[in-house]
Amino acid sequence: MKNPILTIPDSVIGLGRVRNWVLQHFDERIIVMIDDDLIRLYCLTAKKARPITDPEEITQVIINAAVMADDAGLHCFGFSQTDIRKFNGCEPFKLTGWVGGVIGVIGRQYTFRDDKYKVDIDFCMKNMLVDRILWIDDRYCFYQLRDNNVGGNSAFRTQEEYEASTESLVQKWKGYLTKSTHASQVFLRTKVKRKQDIKL
DSSP states (O other), X not given: OOOXXXXXXXXXXXXXXXXXXXXXXXXXXXXXXXXXXEEEEEEOSSSSOEEEOOHHHHHHHHHHHXXXXXXXXXXXXXXXXXXXXXXXXXXXXXXXSOOOSEEEEESSSOOOOSSSSOHHHHHHHHHHHHTSOOEEEEXXXXXXXXXXXXXXXXXXXXXXXXXXXXXXXXXXXXXXXEEEEETTEXXXXXXXXXXXXXXX
C-alpha cells in the first residue's frame, strides 16, 4: 500500500513551517523528510565511494538508520554531509553535528524553527541540547545540489532575509554554532563537545 499524496497549502511558506506541517499531518511516529535537490546516494565504506541507485537498497539504508537511532532512544537522525573523500573509517557514526537533505524525526518532542532558512541546524541543536546527541550515519552521503532548484523556498528567498536569519541562529546558539564565509558561501558549523579527552 502506497502512502497518500498530500499537497501542502500555498499559505504554508518557509521550510520550518513546511516541516512542522508534515509532522502535524502524518501519524507515523518516525518521519523522514527528503529534499528535492538530492541527486545521488553514496556508500563511503569501500576504497572508492560507491553510488547506490537501487531504490530498495536506498530505502533500506534509511530504515536501518531510523532503527539504530530509535534503538538509541534518540529523536533525530540523518547522514553525512561532508566531502565524500573525507570519510573516516574509524568513526562510521557521529553523535554531534547537524543533518539535512535527508532528516529523520522520531516522535514529536521537538518542532522546527518558524523560519525559511537553516531550520534543520536549529532542530539538531535542540536535540543535542536535550537528548545530548543525535544519530549521523557517516557511512552514507546523499549528494545534493543545494539552492539550485526553482520554486519552493527559492521563490521567497532574499539575501537580506537569509543573512538576518543565519545571524539570529548564530546568536541563539552562541558559542556552539559558528559562521564563516568562503567564496561568498556561508558555512555554519556546530561546536558541541561530547567526547572525553584521553589523558595519558
